[in-house]
Amino acid sequence: MVLDDYGKKSDLPIHNFTPKKQNTFPPLYKKIVIGVTSIFILWYLFLSGGGEDRPVLQIPDELDKLKSSSHQLYKATKDGIVEIELKENSSAESESSAGGVKAEEKTPISEDELFKQTVSYYDLNDYRGTGDGLSQGDVVLFLMPLRNAESVLPMAFHNLMNLTYDHSLIDIAFLVSDCSPDDRTLETVFDYSVHLQNGTLVEKFQSEEELRKSKKFRGSSDLYQLYMDQDYINNVRKSYNNPESYHKDYSKPFRSVSIFRKDFGQMIGQGFSDRHAVKVQGIRRKLMGRARNWLTTNALKAEHSWVYWRDVDIETCPGTVIQDLMQHNYDVMVPNVWRPLPTFLGNEQPYDLNSWIESDPALELAKTLDEDDVIVEGYAEYPTWRVHLAYLRDARGNPNEVLDLDGVGGVSILAKAKIFRHGVHFPAFTFLNHAETEAFGKMAKEMGFTVGGLPHYTVWHIYEPSEDDLKEIAKMERKKRRKGGK
Known part of the structure; x- marks a missing residue:
């Protein structure tokens, strides 16, 4: 046992180590170095323009990420589109605080008045x-996600006006996201929404239809x-x-129209073959789940009792849906969804296979x-042998017949707002090997809510020609021309 330099016992051997003396600059060299350095600094600052503002490499930080994920909110009124200023670090609308007490106000108010201006009370039992x-x-919250949807918006807005549920009890919220640079979905929604709230959209559509007919042009996409x-x-x-077939309140304005714009990084194409390829289904549906959840979270208010999800590309649907x-x-309740087909493919076909037992x-x-892993219904890669709502349809069956379901499709969903308040959502992750709407149905069932579908109540989706369909149509057109157009 030895003592170290501090007089403490140590089991370690002590080595007498003397560090080498470091070389130092002679005083003359040190003065030369300092002088040259000083001259260079003065030259850089005052002669080379180094003191001027120079571009600085910007490194993205958390604030930049926050800005890149920001969104815009617009309200459609009779007078036009109003962009709602959002509070910093909050998704709340600046208008929502208009009744509050401004910091610069000097006039004192009573506690009762302050309570009335700053506190809202809702008994959610009244909105079950x-x-x-x-x-x-x-009050129904009508939600519609939009992406590169400009061409089908006239159809979608016609179907909106065709709803016979009192328009003054429907809040509409659109989500425009991940559109192509040359797409005009947002601008078109702005235009149609203002006309919608003015009750002049029918006249606008009529003028657009007359203009289309006057051009007498039929594109290859119409073949x-x-x-x-x-x-x-x-x-x-x-x-x-x-x-003449429109109901009496067809042009009646709605309770409100909100347009949200936010991107979620959806890069998968909007063509029929792109969207329905099995290899992209898991990724695509999880991103769609994120978008649905975001829109629900931002649009759902305390006074909403129901939430109705509707795809933009519904072609025909009962106004009483x-x-x-x-x-x-x-x-949770969904209708059956079919789509028309060309005559050479059999005229019609079950479309939404995501509603099943x-x-x-x-x-x-x-x-x-x-x-x-995400099970994708309707693909040979996933043989589930489930009972699909779509295949049970009888055109002459009872439209009020109800079938309890486990998974649901997202084309047309009516759900009570309370289930979202209880935590049911559209999983943007794998939930019981499913995602988005199918996982939404399974989650609702797991949490004890009722999920059903109407096998004989049909909503019709538009027909989107696949690449194979277009090739077949082109082949028949060539054959027709060889026969002299007959």
């Missing part, structure tokens, strides 16, 4: 949603209509261009998959 919501004055069932095509045209789904008083083979399949 009922089967006869229209007579009870239930498929020659191969569709003409009775169906005529019925579609009548439903949009026959004012909200009441028809609502009357069953389910927590769970099966034992599907549960066994899930056990063989990784936790993060």
Whole structure:
């Protein structure tokens, strides 16, 4: 045992180590170095322009990330589009604080008055949603996500006006996201929404239709209509261009129209083949889940009793759809969704296969998959052998027949607002080997809510020609021309 330099006992050997003396600059060299350095600094600052503002490499920080993920909110009024200024570090609207006490106000107010101006009270028991919501004055939040949707917006707004649920009880919220640089979805929504709230949208559509007819131009994208069932095509045209068939409140303004704009990084194309390729389904649906959740979170208010999700590309739908789904008083209810087809493909086809009843083979399949794998319904790669709502349709069946479901599709969903307040959402992650709307249905069931569908109540989606369909149409057109156009 030895003592170290501090007089403490140590088991370690002590080495007498004397560091080498470091070399130092002679005083003359030191003066020369200091002098040269000083001259260089003075030259840089005053002669080379080094003191002027120079571009600085910007390194993205958390604030930059926050800015890149920001969003815009617009309100459509009779007078035009108003951009709502959002509070910094908050998604709350600046208008919502208009009733509050401004910091610069000097006039004192009573505690009761302060309470009235700054505190809102809602008894959510009054907004639980009922089967006869229209007579009870239930307010419905209508949500529609939009991406590169400019071409189908006239159809979507016609279907909006065709809703017979009291327009003064419907708040509309659009989400415009991830559009192409040359797309005009946002501008078109602005234009149509202002006309919608002014009650002049019908006249605008009529003038646009007259302009289209005056051009007498038929594009190659319209060729498929020659191969569709003409009775169906005529019925579609009548439903949009026959004012005599419109209900009396067709042009009535809605309770409110909000337009949100935010991108989520969706890079998958909008073509039929792009969207429905099996390899992109998991990624695509998780991103769609993020968008749906974001819109729900930002648009849902305390006074909403119901939330109605609608895809933009619905072609025909009963105007009474909200009441028809609502009357069953389910927590989640969906209709059947089909689409028309060209005559050479059989005229019609079940479209939305995401509404189904769970099966034992599907549960066994899930056990063989990784936790993060997403089962995609309707693809040969995932043989689930489930009962699909779409395949149960009988055109002459009872439209009020209800079938309990596990998964639901997202084309047309009516849900009670309370389930979102309880935490049900559209998983943007893998939940029980599903994502987005199918996982939404499973989550609702897991949490004890009722989920149902109407097998004989049909909503019609537009027909989007696939690449194979277009090739077949082109082949038939060439054959027709060889025969002299007959």
